[in-house]
Amino acid sequence: MTEEVPHILLVEDEINLARGICFNLEQEGYKVSHVESGEESLERLKYDRFSLIILDVMLPGMDGFAVCRQIRQLDARVPVLILTARGDDGDRITGLSSGADDYLTKPFNLGEFLLRVSGMLRRSAWYRPEPVEESYRFGDNEIYLLSYHAKTAQGDIDLTDLEVRMLTLFFRNEGQPIPRATLLEEVWGYRSDTETRTLDNFIVRLRKYFEPDPGNPVYFQTVRGVGYRFNRISSDKPH
Numbered sequence: 010m011t012e013e014v015p016h017i018l019l020v021e022d023e024i025n026l027a028r029g030i031c032f033n034l035e036q037e038g039y040k041v042s043h044v045e046s047g048e049e050s051l052e053r054l055k056y057d058r059f060s061l062i063i064l065d066v067m068l069p070g071m072d073g074f075a076v077c078r079q080i081r082q083l084d085a086r087v088p089v090l091i092l093t094a095r096g097d098d099g100d101r102i103t104g105l106s107s108g109a110d111d112y113l114t115k116p117f118n119l120g121e122f123l124l125r126v127s128g129m130l131r132r133s134a135w136y137r138p139e140p141v142e143e144s145y146r147f148g149d150n151e152i153y154l155l156s157y158h159a160k161t162a163q164g165d166i167d168l169t170d171l172e173v174r175m176l177t178l179f180f181r182n183e184g185q186p187i188p189r190a191t192l193l194e195e196v197w198g199y200r201s202d203t204e205t206r207t208l209d210n211f212i213v214r215l216r217k218y219f220e221p222d223p224g225n226p227v228y229f230q231t232v233r234g235v236g237y238r239f240n241r242i243s244s245d246k247p248h
Contacts, residue, residue, distance in 0.1 A: 015060035015130050016040045020050045020076065021092070022068055026115075030063070030122075037123060039130075045069070047076030054083045061130055065092045066104065074107045081108035085157055085167035088129045092117075105210040106217070110171045111197060112207065128198030145180055147228055147241040150219045152176060161218055171196055175211065179229070179239035186232040212237060 017034055021027040022045045031041045042057070044050050047068050062080060066073035073091055080089060091104040091112045104112050113125060145152040149162040154177055157168045168176070174196045178187065192208055193199040212231075216223040230238045 014038065014040050016042065016058070017126070018050060018053060018057075018059045018062045019043045020045075020047060020062065020068065020073070021065045022046065023065070033119060033123065034126065037127070039126075047071035047073065047079075050076060051079055051083070054080065058084075059087055061126065062087055062089045063092065063126075064089055064109070066094070074103050077104065077107040077109050081167070081169070086170040088170060090125060090129060102210055102213075105207070105214055108169065110169060124199075131198045145176075148219070148221065152180075159218065162221070163218070166218060171211070172215070175215070179237075183239055183241055186235045186238045189236040192236060 017039050019027060019030055019034075019041055021030065021043065024045075027043050027045075031043055034041045042053065042059075044053060045068075047064075048070055050062070050064070064073050064077060064080075068076070071079075077089055077091065080087070088111075089109045091109045092115050093104060093112050094115060111125060111129065113122060145154065151160040152168075153159065154168075154173050157170075157173055159166050159168055175192070178192065178195055189208060197207065212229055213223070215229050216226045219228060220226045228240060230240060232238050
């Protein structure tokens with residue numbers, strides 16, 4: 010039985026950049042489809058399944074953030090990597106809050122880009138949720154890892170592949186600090202020395218979903234100098 014070749018959708022309107030990205034991804038053995046607008050990408054998603062979507066923020070017509078939100082309505086699990094302008098922290102935070110799994114600033118280093126892509130694809134292909142419980146409850150939240158679904162005080166939500174991976178890791182290590190390097194490696198497939206703010210912004214996303222007061226988290230706690238810790242029973246002192 011032959012292994013299925015990952016199929017990547019690139020949404021990029023800069024033709025020269027798109028050609029370079031497509032060429033290098035195909036050299037790595039991936040199948041690549043390219044569209045120049047968000048509207049085209051949403052049409053493709055109606056009849057095609059992809060292993061990864063690479064999405065530029067600055068697009069003609071619908072911008073990348075709006076596209077990402079609609080992608081999540083069509084497919085909650087597919088990994089999404091957004092491409093943003095250099096140094097624009099607002100774009101990165103907005104992208105992750107729109108449902109993206111990671112971001113990369115333009116112009117980017119080709120080697121780093123390919124490592125990001127391979128890491129996201131590798132973790133997504135290997136990962137199969139093995140929840141510690143059929144449903145996992147804490148506070149007003151009930152998480153169904155096998156069905157990628159959660160009930161929260163804000164309503165029901167569909168979880169992405171990376172969100173399920175991170176929640177599973179937290180639940181299995183309840184009460185124990187998890188180093189940043191471990192989270193980056195286990196969830197995104199990155200090397201332990203990777204410098205990225207993706208993790209911190211991703212934690213913000215989880216807190217927005219599950220914390221009574223995201224600004225004063227009681228379940229997903231920061232452990233200074235180490236990483237993060239999950240406690241099912243909220244402590245009296247917020248972190």
